[in-house]
Amino acid sequence: MVHITINGKVVKAAEGEMLLTVLKREGIDIPALCHHEAIEPTGNCRLCMVEISRAEWEGWKKHVTSCLYPVEDGLIVNTHTPEVIEIRKTIIDLQLANCPDSDVIQKMAEEYGIYKTSYETVPEGDNCIMCYACTRICEVLGKSAISAVMRGHKKVIAPPFGEEPPDCIGCLACAQICPTNVIPWTDTDSTRTIWKKTFDLITCTSCGKAVITKDFAEYLMAQRQIPKEYFETCDECKRMATARKMGEIVTKAQEAAL
Amino acid sequence: MRIDSIAKLSQWRQECQAKLAAQKRKVLVCLGPGCLAGGSDEILEEFKRIVAEKKLADISVEAVKKTGCHGFCARGPLVVIEPEGIFYSKVKKANVAEIVETTLEKGKLVEKLLYTDPRTDKTYTDYKEIPFYARQERISLRNVGQIDPDEIGEYVARGGYAALAKVLTEMKPQDVIDAVSQSGLRGRGGGGFPTGRKWATCAREESDIRYVLCNGDEGDPGAFMDRCIMEGDPHSVLEGMIICAYAVGSREGYVYVREEYPLAVINMQKAIDAAHECGLLGANILASGFSYDIKISRGGGAFVCGESSALMRSVAGEVGEPRAKYIRSVVKGLHDKPTVLNNVETYATVPVIMEKGADWFRSIGTEKSTGTKAFSLAGKVRNTGLIEVPMGISLREIIFDIGGGIPDGREFKAVQTGGPSGGCLPADKLDLPVDFDTLTRAGSMMGSGGMIIMDDRTCAVDVARYFLNFLVEESCGKCVPCREGLYQLHKLCVKICEGKATENDLALMERLSKVIQTASLCGLGQSGPNPFVSTVQYFRDEYLAHIRDKKCPAGVCRELITYTINDKCTGCLACIKVCPVDAITGEKKKLHVIDQEACTRCGSCYAVCNFDAVDIV
Amino acid sequence: MKYQFEVIPSKCIGCRTCELACAFAHAQNQKPGKSRIYPLAYAPDKYVPVTCLQCDDAACVKSCMFNALRRNEETGAVELDKERCVKCGACVAACPFGCALIDDVHDEIVKCDLCGGSPACAAFCPTKALVYKRV
Numbered sequence A: 001m002v003h004i005t006i007n008g009k010v011v012k013a014a015e016g017e018m019l020l021t022v023l024k025r026e027g028i029d030i031p032a033l034c035h036h037e038a039i040e041p042t043g044n045c046r047l048c049m050v051e052i053s054r055a056e057w058e059g060w061k062k063h064v065t066s067c068l069y070p071v072e073d074g075l076i077v078n079t080h081t082p083e084v085i086e087i088r089k090t091i092i093d094l095q096l097a098n099c100p101d102s103d104v105i106q107k108m109a110e111e112y113g114i115y116k117t118s119y120e121t122v123p124e125g126d127n128c129i130m131c132y133a134c135t136r137i138c139e140v141l142g143k144s145a146i147s148a149v150m151r152g153h154k155k156v157i158a159p160p161f162g163e164e165p166p167d168c169i170g171c172l173a174c175a176q177i178c179p180t181n182v183i184p185w186t187d188t189d190s191t192r193t194i195w196k197k198t199f200d201l202i203t204c205t206s207c208g209k210a211v212i213t214k215d216f217a218e219y220l221m222a223q224r225q226i227p228k229e230y231f232e233t234c235d236e237c238k239r240m241a242t243a244r245k246m247g248e249i250v251t252k253a254q255e256a257a258l
Numbered sequence B: 001m002r003i004d005s006i007a008k009l010s011q012w013r014q015e016c017q018a019k020l021a022a023q024k025r026k027v028l029v030c031l032g033p034g035c036l037a038g039g040s041d042e043i044l045e046e047f048k049r050i051v052a053e054k055k056l057a058d059i060s061v062e063a064v065k066k067t068g069c070h071g072f073c074a075r076g077p078l079v080v081i082e083p084e085g086i087f088y089s090k091v092k093k094a095n096v097a098e099i100v101e102t103t104l105e106k107g108k109l110v111e112k113l114l115y116t117d118p119r120t121d122k123t124y125t126d127y128k129e130i131p132f133y134a135r136q137e138r139i140s141l142r143n144v145g146q147i148d149p150d151e152i153g154e155y156v157a158r159g160g161y162a163a164l165a166k167v168l169t170e171m172k173p174q175d176v177i178d179a180v181s182q183s184g185l186r187g188r189g190g191g192g193f194p195t196g197r198k199w200a201t202c203a204r205e206e207s208d209i210r211y212v213l214c215n216g217d218e219g220d221p222g223a224f225m226d227r228c229i230m231e232g233d234p235h236s237v238l239e240g241m242i243i244c245a246y247a248v249g250s251r252e253g254y255v256y257v258r259e260e261y262p263l264a265v266i267n268m269q270k271a272i273d274a275a276h277e278c279g280l281l282g283a284n285i286l287a288s289g290f291s292y293d294i295k296i297s298r299g300g301g302a303f304v305c306g307e308s309s310a311l312m313r314s315v316a317g318e319v320g321e322p323r324a325k326y327i328r329s330v331v332k333g334l335h336d337k338p339t340v341l342n343n344v345e346t347y348a349t350v351p352v353i354m355e356k357g358a359d360w361f362r363s364i365g366t367e368k369s370t371g372t373k374a375f376s377l378a379g380k381v382r383n384t385g386l387i388e389v390p391m392g393i394s395l396r397e398i399i400f401d402i403g404g405g406i407p408d409g410r411e412f413k414a415v416q417t418g419g420p421s422g423g424c425l426p427a428d429k430l431d432l433p434v435d436f437d438t439l440t441r442a443g444s445m446m447g448s449g450g451m452i453i454m455d456d457r458t459c460a461v462d463v464a465r466y467f468l469n470f471l472v473e474e475s476c477g478k479c480v481p482c483r484e485g486l487y488q489l490h491k492l493c494v495k496i497c498e499g500k501a502t503e504n505d506l507a508l509m510e511r512l513s514k515v516i517q518t519a520s521l522c523g524l525g526q527s528g529p530n531p532f533v534s535t536v537q538y539f540r541d542e543y544l545a546h547i548r549d550k551k552c553p554a555g556v557c558r559e560l561i562t563y564t565i566n567d568k569c570t571g572c573l574a575c576i577k578v579c580p581v582d583a584i585t586g587e588k589k590k591l592h593v594i595d596q597e598a599c600t601r602c603g604s605c606y607a608v609c610n611f612d613a614v615d616i617v
Numbered sequence C: 001m002k003y004q005f006e007v008i009p010s011k012c013i014g015c016r017t018c019e020l021a022c023a024f025a026h027a028q029n030q031k032p033g034k035s036r037i038y039p040l041a042y043a044p045d046k047y048v049p050v051t052c053l054q055c056d057d058a059a060c061v062k063s064c065m066f067n068a069l070r071r072n073e074e075t076g077a078v079e080l081d082k083e084r085c086v087k088c089g090a091c092v093a094a095c096p097f098g099c100a101l102i103d104d105v106h107d108e109i110v111k112c113d114l115c116g117g118s119p120a121c122a123a124f125c126p127t128k129a130l131v132y133k134r135v
């Protein structure tokens, strides 16, 4: 257990815990676009920056991204200094120029009083904020089917060679985790297409509703030893089956009691 | 031959020295990057051919040697004849026969190939007396240009691996660290971090494995110090790395060499193989029980790969992109193990410190920046090339005494130090001593040692635009302030160059720069706005001229200048012929006129006019 | 485990009070959540309240690649950590009883969390077909 001072208040935290986690627990509003608990922090968006200092630093301070700064005893944190606000506003302003059509960014900008970007709108902007959440989540699955390619402003998230990603299993984790919802996919009754790759969906044997992609089910069967039959029906039909099965048991018990 | 004792090493050294001493005369042909581009490989072959043919008494074919960069690239291809040190510049293949005949056979000079200082008209024979060389002090470059990099024996003859022998037999690891600390050596790769402190931290870390890496990425445009050391004296780098490995307890390391440096890769590999064969690298070095091995890792070709965390990821086979972390790489570096990463020049300096002592090293340079530093001079300076000078020397001495000043009768305007993300210093900073802290205080930085000199025909805004463009291209694109921030900063800079910006834009740029500097993830972004910040600090008037008066005082920014023809025009038709858009009209022997509507301001007429008749306003 | 959740189907009258209680217990911003419990008729006028059985070797826990499902040793419930959930739907597909669900209204994956130790369904069930008790 360590003690840190946040905006003048002493707070307890676990040693090595990331500062952002502590700040959130304390109910402090810190914008964070690239942070997600399921993935390792990488510090791409820089929005979660706060000012830190220590008593022995004699007034010297620095700015760090709280999402990947492990707390240590005696840390003094200030989350809303004019410099910190200036950093956040500038970054949001830059993001607004980069993704003018993203409602997530627009909303965030409005919270900081920015209604129009101070910069020139990026012509080739596509609402991707390059937070790497998608590539990182895919890495957690051990797939890394997509990655960031090229450099600098030309950087894009793409499958290898821009072709159908061979390692993709169509789980949608990338599309779901994307904070600005820019990864498109389409589902039909029996197929799903993402990253230009089309997958067969398992359809419920009783009602025909889509469950998950065959590839994802096979992955879970192999990785996590989930029996194949669990994936064969949809959740609703599984609940109905459960009711029937339990009902049978109840009926039998009642008959036996008679 | 395996050298498995100190005695054997000394004996071998004597043999190597004797072999060299037996070569009464030597011809050293520079095969550094500049001279090579001028065809010096053919000159070398020609020398060998003629010397072999003539069977001269004083010189054998073995004594015609290739060397690394001699430094005075502006005058290349260079040939030096030892023992006199006769310095022939701008040598052509056709001159070789004459040199052999006149100098090697008759002992006379080929006058026309000697160097004459254009400022004093003094002609020099011995290169050591040429002002370009006379003011230098070479430590990390001690052998570059002096030895054949492929011959480990030549390195040994000049005292190579003596420091390693001393370290392994007389010093404990802690003694080595103490000596490096006391010498005050600071990293030559850019940051100027105290090398001894870095080694001490790494050695202190509990770990089964530690790595010692060498940064040979050298991505700064115009810089080639590290390249010349790796190509011209690879063993000095290896020896420094082995000493470091011994000090911190590492058994394994990598030299990270930029993909664009194929010769450096070849020469480093040859050196590694040679050192291996002699037992100076690998298992049980010099039978001391200490083992260390070095492999070459080839760079990913991006500027950002020189950044330490990106480099380590690249060595580990991952994408060469910086990793954000608040744990330093000396603690958790390559494969999350404690890792020392130093620059090529830093390592090349280490053996000399071990041999001559920390106090000797401290006696050179300034109190906080000890020793010497290599620089590459580029841009609008007469003597472009590679130099090494004691720290604390003034910019003026470097640019004017060594560099020979500004050519073509132009004026000095600024010097860019510290690579693309360094800063521009104006004329009134010329007397500043060159050391880590002074340059940083003045708004620039030492960087890895690139120096780009600019004359009065350079526009400060255009320079900022140029370097910002480089950084926009080289930003890895991972973090927002650098990717989006530098992109917008560059756009705004272009807007100024085009005369479309307002003073609000300038204020926005200044605010944006501050955020990019504090919020970026790695050093690239953190120093990215420097080209703008330092030029606006020293050349604000020029920025304002672009903004308020829509004028480019240096006459560079196309949108803001016009070309006109004055009455010096002789009516020679030269400009009319070169104008790509036929915007010039006029008859022979009559004043020509430029149609401003049609003119695209490409500058062709200005370049071709022999009579100073084209004005830029 | 200190507590046990018991379902007694024979007592269920299919009144769906539990469903309502659950939805309101999991309301966000005044919007009721998706119920985690379903009294389903298996025969005319015969019902089973189907809900998560907090299996020992739970398929949902196994299927989650991001460790978002973990057992609360205190309550015995397998809880879903919203901060870690990516909404990939693996648990929904994997649960053999169909008790991991997609809440379209709040755009999230949900499952019974035993209301953190005081399940609303059990509290409201008029016939005590749902019992949460110390063991």
Ligand SMILES: Cc1cc2nc3c(=O)[nH]c(=O)nc-3n(C[C@H](O)[C@H](O)[C@H](O)COP(=O)(O)O)c2cc1C
Binding pocket: B186, B187, B188, B189, B190, B191, B192, B193, B215, B216, B217, B218, B219, B220, B303, B304, B305, B306, B307, B308, B309, B341, B342, B343, B344, B346, B448, B522, B523, B524
């Ligand atoms: C964008 C960027 C590029 C860099 N490029 C180089 C390089 O090419 N060579 C180098 O030695 N150091 C480079 N550095 C500095 C290294 O990160 C590191 O500090 C250095 O190699 C340490 O060695 P030293 O202490 O001997 O200088 C670069 C740093 C940054 C931020």
Ligand code: SF4
Binding pocket: B304, B322, B474, B475, B476, B477, B478, B479, B480, B482, B483, B520, B521, B522, B523, B524, B525, B526
């Ligand atoms: S500062 Fe630039 S180069 Fe460094 S991580 Fe950020 S985007 Fe990449």
Ligand code: FES
Binding pocket: A031, A032, A033, A034, A035, A042, A043, A044, A045, A046, A047, A048, A049, A065, A066, A067, A068
């Ligand atoms: S949340 Fe910390 S940098 Fe994005």
